[in-house]
Amino acid sequence: MKRMVSTVAVAALVLGGTAVGSSALTHGRSDDETALAATRKAPSRGIEARVDSLLRRMTTREKLQQVQLLSDGQVTDADAKAGVGGVFSLTDPAKIDRLQHIAVEQSRLHIPILFAYDTIHGYRTVFPVPLGAASSFDPGVAGADAGIGARESATVGIKQVYSPMVDVSHEPRWGRIVEGNGEDPYLGSVMAAARVKAAQGSDYGATDKVVTSVKHFAAYGQPEGGRDYNTTDLSEQRLRNLYLPPFKAAIDAGADTVMCSFNAINGVPGCADPYTETRILKKEWGFDGFIESDYTAVAETRACPAVPAGDGFPCGHGTAADAPSAGANALMAGTDSEMVSTFIRDYGAQLLADGRISRSRLDDAVRRILRVKFRAGLFDHPYVDQTRAADPASFVTATDRAAARTAAGRSMVLLKNAGSTLPFSATKSTAVIGPLGDDQHDMLGPWWGQGRDEDAVSLYQGLKVQNPDTTFTQGCTRKNVEPPDAQDDDACSDADLAAVTAAANAADQVVLALGETREMTGEAASRSDISLPGDEQKIIDAVKATGKPFAVVLFNGRPLTLGPVVDSSPAILEAWFPGTEAGNAVADVVFGKVDPGGKLPVSFPQRVGQIPIYYNHEPTGRPCDVTQKYDSRYRDLRTCDPLFPFGFGLSYTTFDVSGPRLSRTSVSPNGSLSATVTVTNTGSRPGDDVVQLYLHDPVASISQPVRRLRGFERVTLQPGESRSVTFTIDRSDFGFYDNRGRFVVEPGTIELYAGDSSTASKTESFTVRRR
DSSP states (O other), X not given: OEEEEXXXXXXXXXXXXXXXXXXXXXXXXXXXXXXXXXXXXXXXXXXXXXXXXXXXXXXXXXHHHHTEEEETTTOOHHHHHHTOOEEEXXXXXXXXXXXXXXXXXXXXXXXXXXXXXXXXXXXXXXXXXXXXXXXXXXXXXXXXXXXXXXXHHHHTTOOEEOOOBOOOOOOTTSGGGGGSOOSOHHHHHHHHHHHHHHHHTTOTTSTTOOEEEXXXXXXXXXXXXXOTTOOBOOOXXXXXXXXXXXXXXXXXXXXXXXXXXXXXXXXXXXXXXXXXXIIIIIIIXXXXXXXXXXXXXXXXXXXXXXXXXXXXXXXXXXXXXSHHHHHHHHHHHTOOBEESOOHHHHHHHHHHHTTSSXXXXXXXXXXXXXXXXXXXXTTTSOSOOHHHHHOGGGSSOHHHHHHHHHHHXXXXXXXXXXXXXXSOOTTSOEEEESTTTTOSTGGGOSSOTTOOGGGSOOHHHHHHHHOSSXXXXXXXXXXXXXXXXXXXXXXXXXXXXXXXXXXXXXXXXXXXXXXXXXXXSSTTOOOSOOSOOTTHHHHHHHHHHHTOOEEEEEEXXXXXXXXXXXXXXXXXXXXXXXXXXXXXXXXXXXXXXXXXXXXOSSOBOSSGGGOSOOTTOOOOSSOOOTXXXXXSSOTTOSXXXXXXXXXXOBOSSOEEEOOOEESOSEEOTTOOEEEEEEEEEOSSSOEEXXXXXXXXXXXXXXXXXXOEEEEEEEEEEOTTOEEXXXXXXXXXXXOEEOTTSOEEOOOEEEEEEEESSTTOOEEEEEEEOOO
């Protein structure tokens, strides 16, 4: 789908001279159109010739070394000399450079090592967590994060980053929902492509660029029960319509590596699945980079023996009898590089002799790895610039901080603002209350890279800069104990609550800092209860009893069940984990310098029992009607709606979004039409809105989702200003994949809905003709 904006405007908020937003508008292209434009390059003849020459000279042992990926705790000088293919999680530039010198100067063929790291939302300069960045509905936010993270990573010798994570998820209990873009495949595709393009640039061999690894292939974000690493079972059409589009967008954007996943899809582990790895990714999509396994994912495919194998690697899927079989299955399915476990390397020679793996497949895996190394410029410039790596000015610069601050401000979502409680005055006394109020550590969120607590700005620090008459009271004692004695609690004593009351009474206005610690989200951090931890609701109740105006600022990495919070709080600001500039960015929003124009990328359930709940669900023959008994609803809820729907978010001003105006009322199966939507700022303050266009196919050979996001544009408008946004709808929008994996376009009526959330009600329709 293509997007056009009728006027030239800046859809970015500027702080500290750094803009994160719609630079594309000045060229007549919208941000999501720019992000999704395919930029994957054709193979270079020069590189292919160099790969062929090198491959012909390699021994079997050297090839098996190239498919091995070791951790920082595993790798030795001997591995580097033997020609190990990759190393991850090593961040000391001196150690990286030393190992690289050994590999290049002492291995027989002088093949450099590819060093990798989990730069998820920043390396040293930490941006909002990806779920927060997705709330911006601005690919410029994702791009700024990825671009700065790439530069800082490359500075220390890292040339591959294990991001973006593009798993679509309907599971807020799942801890890793924080790493992705939420529940929608279209929004996820735009953000994925933006991150890939910013991190890689036009040439990831450049000194400030890296190659991206898109993860986790595939459908890792929908584990049963929300428990990390759990199995996934889904239909062919769901796989292709819901879960694969962000991966395809990332590949089209040029991503050259992919990480296969821990989970099994329909009983087949992701790193031993020839259907997803070879048929879809490599053959259908033409992917010519390499696939690496996730951490010990190859080992985990084997059955657990009655007597432990003694190699220290996990097991359990049971699709391989033993270690050699696990290695053979993974390689022949399409996995090119094995992370941590060493089965392909250790047993490869015997597997070749036994005919259980083919030499052509091994050569293909090595060819793909070498191709990426050549494209990354490692054969020409393998070493770390130690002067640059040691220079503090290479990291967390003033410009980087300004970009992170702008990104955090654009990522916040105003969930409630009764009586225009916010923005607060920066001249009135303010009390910051809550266990996260003066916390730097948790502001960085999970997967904080090499971010440092001392670089982060706490909420209290940020508010106090803009309003010196600000105090802080913790209110609760934070607990977060790791298993098996896990306690995700905030314990409030009577004395604590008395201090809360006293602090609130002494101030004109109160900001409550509540939510999760960063350890409560991310990998291996599933939660069965996703309400506020511990006694945090007691803090809200105590402050409410004082009668002072207050706002709840939430720091968290997943949707929470916020029913009691909504009932008792006049204003709620979803800040997610904002990153290095957390406190400054929240202060900008709380004091009204920045309009909270973000929208939710994922639905917030009323109760945990509603999960999974998502806007783009398929219809049923008995849709929810709370006045009827025999329909699809819960007996103990008076609604089937989420607490907050996908695409929802308030502003300090108000907007009116028109219905779509169509350029034509019918199209051929290969045709297109345009839909123009006008948005007007009807309030008294400048602000941001996100125009959203949804599509529904009411009659099809298989049931279609009740809504599908097919376009969005974030705009900044002055009071009384209007803007028209034009969306182009074509077969990629009104077609779909069927259960045989075929993309089909069927004749019939298509409904379009325009608005600023997934509940958009202004509609128009057109017809897709048979020919």
